Amino acid sequence: MTELMADAAARVSSLLAQMTLDEKLAQIVGLWEGEEGDAVAPLQGELAHTGPVADAMAHGLGHITRAYGTNPVDADERAAWLWDRQRFLVNETRLGIPAIVHEECLTGLNAWKAATLPTPLAWGAAWDPALVRHAAALVGETMRDLGIHQGLAPVLDVVRDPRWGRTEECIAEDPYLVGEVGTAYVEGLQSAGVHATLKHFVGYSASQSGRNFGPVAMGERTLRDVMLVPFEMALLDGGAHSVMHAYTEIDGMPVAANPALLTDLLRGEWGFDGTVVADYFGVAFLHLLHGVAADLGDAARQALEAGVDIELPTGDAYLAPLKAALEDGRADMALVDRAVARVLAHKAELGLLDEDFSGPPPTGVDLDSSAHRDAARRLAEESVVLLTNDGTLPLAADAGRSIALIGPNADRAQALFGCYSFTNHVLAQRPGIEMGFAAPTVLEALGGEGLGAVTFVAGCAVDDGDRSGFADAVAAAASADVAVMAMGDHAGLFGRGTSGEGCDRDDLELPGVQRALVDAVLDTGTPVVLVLLTGRPYVLDWALERCAAVLQAFFPGEEGAGAIAGVLSGRVNPSGRLPVTLPRSTGAQPYTYLHPALGGDGEVSNLSTTPAAPFGHGLSYSRFAYGDLATATTAATEAGLTVALTVTNESDRDGSDVVQLYGHDLVGQVTRPVAQLLAFARVEVPAGATRHVTLTVPPARLAFTGREMTRIVEPGDWDLWVGTSADREASVRVTLVGDVHTVTAAGTRRSSATVA
Template sequence: MSTVDMPAASARVRELLARMTLEEKLAQLVGFWVDKGDEAVAPMSGEMSVAAQYEQAIVDGIGHLTRVYGTRPVDPVERAQWLWEQQRHLRENTRLGIPAIVHEECLTGLAAWKAATYPTPLAWGASFDPELVEVVGRAIGGSMRELGIHQGLAPVLDVIRDARWGRVDECIAEDPYVVGLLGTAYVRGLQSAGVHATLKHFVGYSGSRSGRNHAPVHAGSREVRDVLLPPFEMAVREGGVRSVMNSYAEIDGLPVGGVPDYLTGILRDEWGFDGVVVSDYFSVAFLHTMHAIAADLGQAAELALAAGIDVELPTGHAFLAPLAERIRAGLADEGLVDRAVLRVLAQKDELGLLDETFVEPPASVDLDSPRHRALARRLAEESIVLLTNDGTLPLQAPSRIAVIGPNADSPEALMGCYSFANHVLAHHPEVPLGFEIPSVLDRLRTEFPDASISHTPGCAVEGEDRTGFASAVEAAASADVAIVVVGDRAGLFGRGTVGEGNDVDSLDLPGVQRELVEAVAATGTPVILTLLTGRPYALAWAVEGAGAPAAVVQAFFPGEEGGSALAGVLSGRVAPSGRLPVSLPRSAGAQPYSYLHPMLGGPSPVTSADNAPVLPFGHGLTYTRFERSALTTPAAVPAEGEFEASVRVTNVGTRAGTDVVQLYAHDVYASVTRPVAQLLAFQRIALEPGESAVVTFTVPTSRLAFTGRDGYRLVEAGAIEVWVGASCAERETEAVVDIVGPDHRVGTEDRLIVRVQTAAVGDPTRV
C-alpha cells in the first residue's frame, strides 16, 4: 500500500484518477514535442520523438503539448487551427477526453513568429518599475490565451551572482527584493490573463561555479535561504504562482530535481505551494546522464517524482516506459504517480480545460499590436541607464553625426537570447522576422532628420578583423559627434556572445570592440558609447580617467522599440531614468561579486586585488538633479513590527525627470555577518523642476531578517542604519532605527513586501 500523502483535490478530479490505467496516468505527466523533428536546441538532449510517433503517443492522452508555436516559424492563425483540432481529438477520441496543457516560452514576450519582442528581464530590473512589468505581463498573457496557450515558462527568478554566466540577460537583478518584486509583478500580470506563470529555475542555478552553465553550486545554506530563495517565496506567497520549474543545479552535491529538500520541503511544506512542478527540459534524464545519481531512466523518474517534480518536459523519456516498467516490477510506488496526476488534473480543472469544447480557433490575431509596441517602447525607455555624461547629452541638434559600431544597424542586437528571432529564427535564416524592429541607426535618422548621418560598422561583434577601423576613424573625424554602438549578440550554445550556454572567462567587450571605441575617441570628436548587451561588462576604461567617452549609455537588450528609446534618450526627447540592476564589474577576476557583501567581501587593505565595482548597484544619471533629504524614522520598532521611513525628494534641476528613490539599510552588529548595504525598498517618482514630494516606505521588519545560527530566519534586536541615496554606495540622508524586544522568528504570516506612498509637498492627500 502506498504511503504517499495525497494533495487536496475536487471530487471530479479524484473520480478521474480512479478511472485511469497506469498508462493513462503517466500520459498526463509528460509533454510531447510534436514539432521537434531532428533540430537540436540543446546539447545532451537525447533522441527526440518525431511527428510520426504522435498519433500513437496520444492514445492514452497527453499532459502537455510542447511549444507548438515556438519551435518553428509557423503562421499563428494556421497553427491555432491545427491546435484546436488536436485538442478536439483529445476531447472526443481518447477514453477520458482530457485536453492538453499548451506551454510556451514568454521571457521577452511570447516566443512565436510575428509576436512582439519586449526588453529582456535585465532591462525590467533596470526600470525598477513593477507596475509597468505587471501590465506588460498582462498584455503578453492576453496574446497567449488568445492562441490557446495555458502556461508560460517565465519569469526567471535567479539572482545574478556572476556576470560571466551566459544567462544573465534572462535574470532581473543581483538584489533578491528587486528580483522578487518585479518577478511577482510579471506573475500577476500573466496570470490575470488566464495563463499560468512558471517560476524558474528553482533554485540555485545562477550560483554555478565560475559562471559556467550547469556547473556545480557550492552555496552555503545561509546564501540559499537569504539570497537565492526569497524571490521565489515572494512569487509563491504574494503572487500566487501556479507553476514552478526545477533548477538543473546540484547544490553541495544534491541535484535539486532529485531530492525532496527543495521542491517539497521548502516549496510545499514551508511555503504552502499547491500548484504543479514541471521539470526543466531533460532534467529528469539528467539525473541519470549528468548527475549520475540514478542508474537508469526509470530510477531517475522515481527520484524526480519523490523530489516533487510532477511533469516531465519536454518529452516523456523517463516518465513513460522506463517508469512504467519500474512500477510493474514493484520497484517504485505508484502512489508517487497518483500524487502528481492529481496535481496536473487539478491544474487542468483550474484552467477550464476539463470543460473546454474547442469550438472555433481565432480567425485572426495581432501579436504585435499598437498596444504591445507602446508598452515595449515605454519599458525600453525606462530601462536605459545613463552611466556617465560630461554634458554632451542630450545632443543639441548636431549637423553631422557618425554612427559607428557593429550593433548600430543590427535589429538582432536589440533582442535577448529567448526572443523568437535569436532562439528559433537563427535556424531559419530564409524566414523574415515577421515584425518591425528598427535598428538604432534607423531611429537616429528619424530622430535627427536635419542632420547628415554617416554609418560604418568598424568591426564585427566577434573576431579580430580591424580593417574597418580606418573608415570609422575617418567618419568620426568628419563629424560633430560619434555615436558608437557596441556590445553583444545573443544566442544559444555558442551562437553569440551571451545567452544560454554562452559563458565567458573575460568581461572585456567581445572581439576588438574596445579598440574600435578607443580609436574613434582618439580623433577628439565627442563619443557617445552606446552599449547593447546582455550582461554588464568591465568598463573602467570607458568610465574613469582621461580619454573616456563623453557619455556612456547602457541598454540591456531593449527589444523591438529599443532603437526608438535609445534615440530618444540621446536627443533628450526621453529623460533617462534607468538604474543599474547589477554592479558594473571591475574585472572578470572580481567575480562572483554582489553589492550584498559583508565587510570582508569588499575592498580591503589586506589584499592587493580590487573588487570594487566601477559603478555601484542602483547607479544611473538623469538630465536633471535630485536632492534627497530629511529622512525620518522612528527611534525604535519591535522585532515583529514595521516602521515608516519618509524622505523628501526635490527636483533641483531645470528639466523634468524621474528619480528612483532607494532605501537601504545596514545591520550594524549581528550574530552573523551582514551585508554592508541592503536595499529595503524603492519607488519611481516623476517630478517637474522645483517640485518636491515625500515618499513614505512602510517597512516590515521581516525585510531585515536573516538566517541565524540555528538555521531559522529571524529578526534580531539591534541598531539598523538606514539611508537614502542615488545608489547603494551613497548615503545622502541617514537615520538609525533600533530593533527592540525579543528576537522574532520569521514565518509565513510575516509580510514580505514594503508598502509605498507618495505625497506632493504641501498636499496632505497621499496618492
Template sequence: MTDLQVSSPTGVDQRVQDLLARMTLEEKLAQVVGFWEKSDGEAVAPLQGEFTAERTLDEAAQHGLGHLTRVYGTRPVDPVSRARWLWGFQRRLVRETRLGIPALVHEECLTGLSAWRAATFPTPLAWGASFDPELVTRMGEVIGESMRALGVHQGLAPVLDVVRDPRWGRVDECIGEDPYLVGTLGTSYVRGLQSTGVHATLKHFVGYSASQSGRNFGPVHAGPREIADVLLPPFEMAVRDGGVRSVMHSYAEIDGVPVAADPALLTGVLRDRWGFDGTVVADYFGVAFLHLLHHVAGDLGEAAGLALAAGVDIELPTGDAYTEPLAAAVRAGKVDEALVDRAVTRALTQKAELGLLDATFDDEPPTAVDLDSAEHRRVAAQLAEESVVLLTNDGTLPLRAGVRVAVIGPNADRPEAMFGCYSFVNHVLPHHPEVGVGIDVPTVRHALAAELLGSSVVAARGCAVDDDDRSGFPDAVRVATESDVAVVVVGDHAGLFGRGTVGEGCDRDDLELPGVQRELVEAVLATGTPVVLVLLTGRPYAIGWAVERCAAVVQSFFPGEEGGPAIAGVLSGRVNPSGRLPVSLPRSAGAQPFSYLHPALGGDGDVTNLASRPVLPFGHGLSYTSFTHTDLTVEPTATTDGPLVVTVRVTNTGERGGDDVVQLYGRDLVASVTRPVAQLLGYQRVHLERGQTAVVELVVPATRLSFTNRAGERVVEPGDVDLWVGPSCAERETQARVTLTGDVHRITADDPRWTATVVR
C-alpha cells in the same frame, strides 16, 4: 516499500479523484509528460540532439496527453493556421481518447510570447533597470492576452535567479543582483500574466545562477545561508504573494545533490514550508539528466523515481523517463504508484483550474490575431525608455540640434541586437535564415536618423560582434573624424550553446567586450572626436576604461522591439533617462563573483592588495535633471515584528521634468552572523516636474531585515540598523538610525515580504 498517502490539494474538484480512480497506469503517465514536435536541426534546448523522437504525436496521445510543448514557438508558423491545427488536435483528444482530457499548451514567454510575429519586450535585466513593478505587471497582462487568445495555458517565465556572477551566460534572463528587486518585479510579472488566465512558471528553482565560475550547469557550492537569504526569497515572494501556479526545477546540483532529485527543496521548502499547491515541472530533459549528466540514477526508470519522489510532477518537454521507463519501474515494484498518483492529481488539478476538464473545443479558433498591437508596442516603448541607464555624461548628451553624427559599431544597425536569448528572433529564427524577423525593429542607426531630423547621420560598421576582422576600422575612423560626435554602438549577440556572446550555454571567462570591439572604440577615441558609447548587452562588461575616457556611456540591456527609438530618444534628449543599474558594473573578471550584498570583508580593505569595488554601483543612473533627497525620518525605535515607517523628501532641482528612483537601503550593524554592508529595503519610481517636491513614505516590514541565524532559523534580531537614501547603494545622501527592540522574531508564513509605498 513504504505506503505513501496522497492528499488532495485544497479545492480539488471531485472529478479529479474520480478520473484518477478510473485511470490505467498508461493513462496516468500520459498526463504527466509533454510531447514536442521538433526536427534535428531545431536545437533550442540543451543536449536536444541526444534525444530522439521515437514516438509520433498520435502514438504519444493515444492515452491522452499532459502537455503540448511549444506549439507556436518551435519554428516560424502562421499563428492563425497553427491555432486551427491546435483546436483540431484538442478536439481529437476530447472526442477520441477514453477520458477526453485536452492537453495543456505551454510556451516560452520571457520577453513576450516567443512566437513568430509576436511583440518582443525588453529582457528581464531591463525590467530590473526600470524599477517599475506596475509597468512589468502591464507587460505580463498584454503577453498573457496574446497567449490566451491562441489557446496557450502556461508560460515558462519569469526567471527569478539572482545574478551572482556576470560571466554566466544566462544573466540576460535575470532581473538583477538584489533578491528584493528580483522578487518584486518577478512577482509583478506573475500577477500580470496570471490575471489573464495563463499560469506562470518560476525558473529556475533554485541555485542555478550561483554555478561554479559562472558556467552553465556548473555545480553550486553556495552554503545553506546564501541559499536561504539570497537565492530563495524571490521564489518565496512569487509563491506566497504572487500565487504562482507552476514552478520549474533548476538543472543545478547544490553540494552534490541535483535539485531535480532533492525532496528537501521541491517538497520540504516549496510545499511544506511555503504552502505551494501547484505543479512542479521539469526543466527540459531535467529528469533524464539525473541519469545522463548527474549520474545519480542508473537508468531512466530510476531517474523517474528519484524525480517523482522529490516532487517533480510533469516531465518536459517530452516523456523520456515518465513513460515506458517509469511504467516498467512501477510494475517491477521499484517505484510506488502512489507517487505517480500524487503527480497526476496535481496535473489534473491544474487542468481543472484552467477550465480544461470542461473544454470541448467546439468553438472556432481565432481567425485574426494581432500579436504586436499598438498597445504591445506602447508598453514595449515605455519599458525600453525607462530601462536605459545613463552611466556617465560630460555634457555631450543630449546631442545638440544640427550636430554631425557618426553612428559606428556592430550593434548600430542590427535588429537582433535588441533581443535576448529567449526571444524568438535569436532563439528560433537562426535555424530558419530564409524567414524574416516578422516584426518592425528600428535599429539605433535608423531611429537616430529619424530622431535627429536636420542633422547629418553617417554610418560605419567597423567590426562584427565577435570576430577578429579589423578591416572596417579605417572606414569607422574616417566617418568619426568627419563628424562632431561618434555614437559607437557595441555589445552582445544573444544565442544558444556557444552561438552567441551571451545566452544559455554562452558563458565567458573574461568580461572584456567580445571580439575586437574595444579596439574599435579605442581607434575612434584616438580621432579626438567625442565618443558616446552605447552598450546593447545581456550582461554588464568591465568597461572602466570607457567610463573614464568616453564623453558619455549609455547602457541598454536588450531593450526589445522599441529599443532603437528609446535609445535614440535618450541621445536626443526627447527621453530623460531614468534607468538604474540592476547589477554592479564589474571591475574585472578576476573580481568575480561580486555582489553589492557583501559583508565587510567582501569588499575593499587593508587586508588585501586587490580591489573588488565595482566601476559603478548597484542602483546608479544619471538623468538630464537633478534630484535631491533630504529629511529621511523614522521613529528611533521599532519592534522586531513590526514595520519601519520611513519618509524622505525628494525634490527635482534641475531644469526639466524627470523620473527619480528613490532607493532605501539598510545595514544591520551587529548581528549573530555577518550581514551585508548595504541591502535594498524599498524603492519607488516617482515623476517630478522642475522644482517639484514629493514626500515618499516607505512602510518596510521588519521581515526585510531578516536572515538565517546559526540555528538555521529565519529571524529578525534586536539591535541598531542604519537606513539611508541616495542615488545608489554606495552613497548616503540622507540617513537615520533605528533601533529594533524586543525579542528575536522568528519569521512565520504570515509575515509580510513587500514594502508598501505612499507618494504625496
C-alpha cells in the same frame, strides 16, 4: 469558492480512480511535435523520442510542448492544428481530458511575429514593477487568446556571476528587486488566466565559474537569504501556480532529485499546491549528466520522489522507463498517483476539465498590437541607464552637425533582442525568414531625431578578430562632430552568440575587437558617446574615464532603438538604474554589492573590490535632491519600518527618479551585508517640484537566517540611507527593539511606497 474546490477535488479523485497505468503516465508528460532541426533546448535531438504526437496521445496527454515557439508558423494555422489536437484528446481518448499548452514568454510570447519586449535584465534596470505587471498582462492576454495555458516565465535566478550566459534572462543581483519585479510579472500574466512558471528553482545562477549547468557550492543560509527569496515572494505574495526545477546540483545533490527543496521546503514550509515541472530533459539528465541514476527508470523514480510532477518536453523517463520500473517494483505507484492528482487539479483550475474545444479556433489575434508596442516602448525608455555624461548629452537638434555612427550593433535589429526572443531563438537558424514585426535599428531611429547628418560605419563584427573596418571608422569619426558607437553583444543559444543560454564568457571585456575599435576612435579626439546593447555588464572603467557619455541598454526590445535615440536627443530623460554592479575587472568576479564586510575593501588584501559603478547607479538630465529623511528612532522587531523623505527636482526639466532605501544591520548573530536594498519607488517629479515619499518595510525585508537556521529579526541598530548601494545621499539610524521575531510564511514580503 470552498464548494468549487471541493467539487474539483472530487472530480480529480474520480478521474484518478478510473485511470489505467498508461493513462496516468500520459498525464505527467509533455510531448513536442516538430522540434526536429532547431536546437532550442540543451541536448535536444540526442534523447529518445516518442514518435508522432498523434500516436502518443492515445491514452491522453499532460502537456503540449511549445506549440507556437519552435518553428516560424502562421498563428491562425497553428491554432487550427492545436484545436485539432485538443479535440482528439476530448473526443478520441477514453477520459476526454485536454492537455495544458505551455510556451516560453520571457520577452513576450515566443512566437513568430509576436511583440518582443526588453529582456528581464532591462526590467530590473527600469525598477518599475507596475509597468512590468502591465506588460505581462498583455502577454498573457495574447497567450490566452491562442489557447496557451502556461507560460515558462519569469526567471527568478539572482545574478551571482555575470560571466554566466543567462545573465540577460535574470532581473538583478538583488533578491528583493528580483522578487518585486518577478512577482509583478506573475500577477500580470496570471491576471489574464495564464499560469506563470517560476524558474529555475533554485541556485542555477550561482554555477561554478559562471558556466552553464556548472555545479553550485553554496551554504543553506545563502541559499535561503539570497536565492530563495524571490521564489518565496512570487509564490506566497504573487500566487504563482507552477515551478520549474533547475538543472543545478547544489553540493553534489541535483535539485531534480532533492525532496528537501521540492517537497519539504516548497510544499511543507511554503504550502505550495501547484505543479512542479521539469526543465527540458532535466529528469533524463539525472542519468545522462549528473550520474546519480542508473538508468532512465531510476531517474524517473528519483524525480517523482523529490516532487517533479511533469516531465518536459517529452516522455523519455516518465513513459516506458517509469512503466518498467513500476512493473518490477522499483518505483512506487503512490508517487505516480500524487503527480497525476496535481496535474488534474491544475487542469481543473484552468477550466480544462470542462473545455470541449467544439468552437472554432482563434483567428486574427493581433500579436504585436499598439498596446504591446506602447508597453515595450515605455519599458525600453525606462530601462536605459546613463552611466556617465560630461555634458555632451543630450544632443540638441542641429542640421549642421555631423555624426559618425559606428559599431556592429548600429544597424542590426537582432542586437535589440535576447536569446529567448523568437528572432534570436528560432529565426537565427532560419536565414531568409522575416521577423514579421517592426524593429527599427539604432541607425534608423537616430536618423529620425533630427540631430544632424549621420554617417554609418560598422567598423568590426561583434565577436571576431577582423580589424579591416577600423580605418573607415576612424576616418568617419575624425571628420565628425561626435561619434556614437553602438557596441555589445549578440544573443544566441549554445555558443551561437556572446550572450544567452550556453553562451558563457571567461572574461568580461567587450567581445572580439570592440574595445580596440572604441580606443582607436577615442584617439581621434572626437567626443565619443558609447551605446552598449548587451546581455550582461562588462568591464567599462576605461570607457567611463575616456568617453564623453556611456549608455547601457540590456537588449531593449522592439522599441529599444527609439528609446536609445530618444535619450541621445533628450526627447527621453534617462531614468534607468543599474540592476547589477558594473564590474571593475573580470578577476573581481564573482562579486555582488550584497556582501559582508570581508567581501569588500580592507587592509587584509591588496586587491580592491570597488566596482566601476555600483548597484543602483544611473544619471538623469534632471537634478534631484533628497531631504527630510525621517523614521522613528525605535521600531519593534515584529513591526517593520516606515521611512519618509522628500525628493526635489532642482532642474528645469521634468524627470523620474528611483528612490532607493538601503540598510545595514550593525551587529548580527551571523555576518550581515554592508548594504541591503529594503525598498524603492519610481517617482515622477516635475521641474522645480517636490514629492513626499513614504516607504513601508515589512519585517520580512529585515530578516535573515540565524544560527538556528530560522529567519529572524533581531533587536539592535540599523543604518538606513537613500542613494545607491554605495553612495549615501541622506542617512538615519534606527534601533529595533523587543524580542527576536521569527518570520513565518504569514504576512507580506513586499515593501510598499506612497507618493504625494
